[in-house]
Amino acid sequence: MATIDDVARMAGVSKGTVSSVFSKKRPISQQVTERVLEVAQELGYFPNHLARSLAIKRTMSIGLKIPLPPDGTMTAFDTQLINGVIKECSKQGYRLVLDTLPEQEDPTLYSQDPVDGVILLNPRKNDLRIQRYLMMGTPLVLVGRSDPYDDTISYVDNNNTNVARQVGDYLLRGGHKTVLFLNASSDMTVSYDRKHGLAEAYSQHGLPMPEEYVVYYDHKLHANGTEYGYMSIMNSYGNMNYTAVITDTDRVALGVLRAARELDIEVPEQLSVIALSNDAILAQDMNPKLTSVELSAETLGAEAAKLLFEKISDKRIHRQIIIPAQLVVRESCKFLS
Amino acid sequence: MATIDDVARMAGVSKGTVSSVFSKKRPISQQVTERVLEVAQELGYFPNHLARSLAIKRTMSIGLKIPLPPDGTMTAFDTQLINGVIKECSKQGYRLVLDTLPEQEDPTLYSQDPVDGVILLNPRKNDLRIQRYLMMGTPLVLVGRSDPYDDTISYVDNNNTNVARQVGDYLLRGGHKTVLFLNASSDMTVSYDRKHGLAEAYSQHGLPMPEEYVVYYDHKLHANGTEYGYMSIMNSYGNMNYTAVITDTDRVALGVLRAARELDIEVPEQLSVIALSNDAILAQDMNPKLTSVELSAETLGAEAAKLLFEKISDKRIHRQIIIPAQLVVRESCKFLS
DNA sequence: CTGAAAGCGCTTACAG
DNA sequence: CTGAAAGCGCTTACAG
Known part of the structure; x- marks a missing residue:
């Protein structure tokens, strides 16, 4: 693929200029803009999202850590939760990264997730994953509460x-x-x-x-x-x-x-x-x-996403949200006389 | 967050060495490895996935372009298809990036998706998106066939x-x-x-x-x-x-x-x-x-993912798969006499 | 409005 | 087994 250098060279401008044409972060004259766009078109140039993310330290995507059950089929709870999360992502112009990868034992196998923040399901007692995200400074929201309790951690949960x-x-x-x-x-x-x-x-x-x-x-x-x-x-x-x-x-x-x-x-x-x-x-x-x-899995997901976007915009924010759960009586219980 | 430079400096080694300790791509002596790991631990260092992806040109994630219906709730078809895709990703150690973002009119707003390949739903006639992915050289698999027909494009579809x-x-x-x-x-x-x-x-x-x-x-x-x-x-x-x-x-x-x-x-x-x-x-x-x-949305998803992984490993491969659909008779049709 | 250069945080030949 | 340096493809002060 053509890179920003190719376009700059071919259009006879600096790459800073090409960058500005695409990012619109500083004004570029009409003529230069046109020439750059033309060359880009000709070369089939599209900015590399990854390189951009690395430079600006923002990926415009959030992660959802979601362990796949052994049989591989997500539960309706998972599905509904994802739907809640994805709706909010869509509103905010974010992508959603579904991460089902198993936890690694080997500490050299970890890396910072390529996202701006993470929603973590099913937190455990003294959850190592939570500690790691806090160390990395990755904005984090739990679905479920943390143990030991830490009120600086945002979460959504049922009561x-x-x-x-x-x-x-x-x-x-x-x-x-x-x-x-x-x-x-x-x-x-x-x-x-x-x-x-x-x-x-x-x-x-x-x-x-x-x-x-x-x-x-x-x-x-x-x-x-x-x-x-x-x-x-x-x-x-x-x-x-x-x-x-x-x-x-x-x-x-x-x-x-x-x-x-x-x-x-x-x-x-x-x-x-x-x-x-x-x-x-x-x-x-x-x-x-x-x-x-x-x-109300979908609500849990949507609220988790909202909390995460809050936290991404201001790391100091932390908030807990309790979603009420409803008993649905069907046919499988009997009152003894 | 600590970077590879911090670790290298503090451990008194080059960053190439730190890199090798984490990637295991070249052997590093026991002692150096231990020192590096210690320092990394102390500094709370975790490799930056993004930077790594940029350098090796591999993200270990694939994208699924999935337009959200206006009411925001995914159909069961979508849900099942995602489940099929996610299962295969999980097997291959890949993340799945759900991309619901609307198509942009402005050509400066496009960029290469931060993934190793893309599954595209609902292809249209003369689909611009397809052309763009082909130009970028992004491995692509359609769910649905392309029009005009191009047998070098991999797809899965019902008949x-x-x-x-x-x-x-x-x-x-x-x-x-x-x-x-x-x-x-x-x-x-x-x-x-x-x-x-x-x-x-x-x-x-x-x-x-x-x-x-x-x-x-x-x-x-x-x-x-x-x-x-x-x-x-x-x-x-x-x-x-x-x-x-x-x-x-x-x-x-x-x-x-x-x-x-x-x-x-x-x-x-x-x-x-x-x-x-x-x-x-x-x-x-x-x-x-x-x-x-x-x-059989789940099968469509799983097969699409398989095709995509094939294509990622060898861009020259292209294949089409037809998933049989089944008429399920319930109660809403009547035979006229 | 535009350019030159340093920086984002990794990897990888090349040399030793 | 390890290091120095160039490279991945962008962005962004700084200067003009």
Whole structure:
């Protein structure tokens, strides 16, 4: 490809001038502008976005760190969140870089992301990635809160404690005494919040939360969420005596339902199931239709993007936004008499 | 942020050496490596991806040009296609840059996309964007074919002519004599192919295709697909005498159904409706459930990405892939006796 | 309004 | 195994 030097040489001007013709950052005379444009046209010259970004220290794109599930298919949550982010990018004239690359162990393999800022999903406890972005000075917004808590970090989140408390209360009020909670992995901040919320619900009903009924996803044990749900029920039903199960996601619930079918457990008659995240497609197609929680992923994404643009324009800004989640009652829970 | 120079200076080595420690492109002694890494750690140094990309002329990311519909919400087709692309990127260690930015009129506003190659959706007749990418030497893959046809351009596509012929045949065999076709915009190659296919169906049934029953989407007339469907029926029903309508997308079909409801036209009793693209979510939720065509958007995306990676590794390669589309019969069409 | 030159932060022959 | 220097293709004070 022709470069700015080629154009400058051929048009008999300096490259600063060619640069100005394209960037319009300083006025160039009509005649020179025309000549430069002509030559550029002839040579098929287009400015190199990368070189420009390096020079001005601005890429006009933001990154979204989004780990792909092992089966490679994004969840509806992911999809909706991306849609929220992309809408805001579009408004601001930014590109969106979807980064699904796995985290590297080798520290020499890191580099600064080629973007002006990053949205990070599913923060963990003492998340190394967060520390790294802070060191690099990369504007950062989390979807989910940080642990240890740092109020200088911007994030959007559902009120996960609340959600779990509400769901717990819903079940306990319904006469359930013992609830199996298939939580997300223990290192995620959301897991902690949810457990906490469930504990509050128990305590509101004057009950202690049975700790052994709160289990965590372990990717070493389970290939995916559905298997996690399936195996958990297969291994525990009969030994433990829960009448309801709360799952991390609807995919986990899918596994629970499958296990129930195999064990001839009727849902919701013998077992109530409720998922803490609502994948519009799956939830409605399950049998029975899954009672779940709507997290408003698109809103989370849009708000995260807005926070990030704020932060890009002024690094000192930090703000937290809580998006309310809604319990959506369908058919998979039963009130015991 | 610390740069490679800072590290080099502080470690008392040349920047070439620091570079080599991180890139591992030439061997560096154990001791020097350790010292460099230590200093880097201390300074919080991370290589600048942009600068690296500029030097090696490789970004390790590909672009997807995806215009956002005016309402900002991606269609299921878009979503599925992205998912297909992203899966392949993930496998290859690439990032995916989603570019929704509008096309610029001003030629000075173009620049080379900061990616190693581009997937372009919805090519048009004499598409300027295609010509530009070819000039720049940017590896390019289309989703949809180019017009004028150029067999050196890689693309993936459904067999749109076939799809339209099949759908047309389905309706004509069902006893319909006149079909209203709400096609996509006239400048898209897919519109041409579909019209052609429908004409073939008519001719197979010994009928001429009534040209005035093939209309095109015009974004100056309609804010979105749904309105296009709605207005088209409102304005034509009664004046024209079709018994079936083929729509570009299920969103257009949604508008058709709405109009039918307002005009007290029963679907499918009085009007059959069939969409040429199947948005899994919408189609099933419509009333009646929409008969439509499954285009396998995810496969299109995955194959497009594969072709692009091929082309990035060897620019001379060009290949075309046709993904079969499937007619999915649901409830919105009726066979006339 | 325009040019010369240094700078953005890397990589890579070439030499030793 | 390591260094010095040119190069990747832009932008931007500084000077005129």
